[in-house]
Amino acid sequence: MTGREREIGERFAAARLWAAARAPYLTSALFALQPLVHDTAPPRPSADEHGNVHLDPAATLPVPELGWWLLHHVGHVLRDHHTRARPYEETALRWAQAADAEINDDLARLDAVPADAITPDTLGLPDGLLAERYAELLDLIDVPPGLAPCAPPPFTGPESMTSLERELLARAVAAEIDARGTAPGGWRRWAEAVLRPEVDWRARLARLVRRGLAQASGRVDYSHRRPSRRASAAPSIVLPALVRPLPRVAVLVDTSGSVARTALERALTELDGILRATGHQWVDVTCCDTQAYPAQRVRSAAQVKLAGGGGTDLRPGFEAAAPGADLLVVLTDGNTPWPDRRPRPQVVVCLFGTGPEPPPWAHTVRVTEGSAA
Template identity: 75%
Template sequence: MTGPGQDTTMERFAAARLWAAGRVPYLASALFALTPLVHDTAPPRLPADEHWNVHLNPGMVRDTPVPELGWWLIHQVGHLLRGHHARAEPYRDPEHRLRWDRAADAEINDDLGDGPAEAISPETLGLPDGLLAERYAELLDLIDVPPHLAACGRAPFTGPSTMTALERELLTRAVAAEIEARGTAPGGWRRWAEATLRPEVDWRTRLAVLIRRGLAQAAGRVDYSYLRPSRRAAAVPSIVLPALVRPVPRVAVVIDTSGSIARTALDRALAELDGVLRAAGHRRIEAICCDARAYPVQRVRRAAQVDLVGGGGTDLRPGLAAAAGADLVIVFTDGDTPWPERSPRPHAVVVCLFGDRGSAPPWASTVRVPTDER
């Protein structure tokens, strides 16, 4: 579309973008990175495509107040920064796509406030704030969405790519850094900035790295032993020389069996431990179940073979004391236990914490294991 109508559309778009930048200055860089595309087939609510093109319907732009246009621009920038286009991949089929669109709107709009009456938010849905779109999508299966609430919709087509993937990534990180530097953004945006600048490593990856590091440190300790005489002794038959030996690391697993840990989460973590140890060539572990006392050591070849016994209160100090002779100690717990003031061994201790409430001692490496992981 060309001519005076387009000029009016672009002028109102520019005014809306200035209004939005004044409302949320920490998103100004993202707002001014949008490329407007004007065409009569664009749906309302200024949908944006994954290439940072925002699609403007001249009639809608003409008839909508500038502050409302600015609100929708902030909303669309939220979709782009939070990667909703890529995250929508599991919801491609029409049956689930509307549910995803509504869920993605709810993730963004809990921080915006003062939105149009038809905008979806956790409050209008009767759902809690601060959840990710994936969680809202699950909850939307359980409720009836009021008919007057509509998702913001999708762009009718994908416009030209005006930025490379690297440029989009750099822009996203720049916006996250701006949010952190200002410190005045709503909580949802601050959490997003933290996750963007310091992404959390998957717990399986971190567990594998820590276990392999502990095994490598233990295997790297060599000493002299007369159990295997040195081959150099053959030159002097009357003298027996010791040889350097590399011991097989002892791995002990202390399992909190007090009853406060979900069995499904514990089974998942033990299965992951099995895989890491097998990949490292380790064939035997010493498992110690512990509630308020340590139960007899179980020497098994697979973590799944452990007989989980216990069910009383929680105090893992006896279990750690029982594991004191091991080179690598792995603890599975929710952290609701007293800890020794010092590490029971000078070697590696890895604490796998279930949930997000408990804590590990400062002398241990920590892995957070989500209890609600699908």
């Protein structure tokens, strides 16, 4: 080890202690970081997904500023920003700015904040949001010039932490934050999500709809629209072929006064995207409060006109919507009488609020409000 490498190692150790003193709930994560000194490192510290902190041997950052960057990079590693970045490969700069903003809203309160650090305030955006939300907002504003995010270097080894070790570390840090109760709001929300994760209702809805469509598409019938390739004993006779028609989807919308229109519109929009992804060009939508209104055949959720607003009894809606459907998606708060018998189609219920559970023959998705972090 050269004298320069020893000096960098000592500054790194001092910076880690500085950081641990200001964020003791992150101590175990700070001491899991491993310094890598090499000439190809960027001027300011950066970290890869395995917890290696890449340091430029020519850089001479003061200990407090280096400590601030260590806290910053611990945030990237623990919040799994490297994995969450995958959908943003074509807009990597936007994602990097958004990820920095998610972390630095808490760090902006510390001393030694670097002048070029990206925070929600420097972007003109509110605190306390997820990087994914910041990325959406960055599409709508003009980002001030000169705000360069920290660019994680490509991983070249060694693998100081495996993915399993990072997950275990994240759980340990989350438990420490939960026990102390003194961490900033962003870290407390992150710890809550790690220790008591909420099921993503959108992902569950997509899985259940695709499963229902797959089960319905297993039904086949004979049709002369596509002649069979099998030869007939009589050449003049055209045999029908087996066909698998696209399953028919119906949507039953609870439009009683107890269900918020914004919640219904949000669920309809989500369902719209799922059905388009499965090849459906239209869907039949039936609104119902205590009576079933005429079905609307629409090509997008925006075309649905919500009718009703009285009491709640979805049984007429089931009678109207179920007979011709292979999959029936019901949007309701659950405060309704249910059919006595299981309907013919597969039934998926999007349940709003804390209403009672539907009958066991229905697959249920509880629709929750999005949370910030």
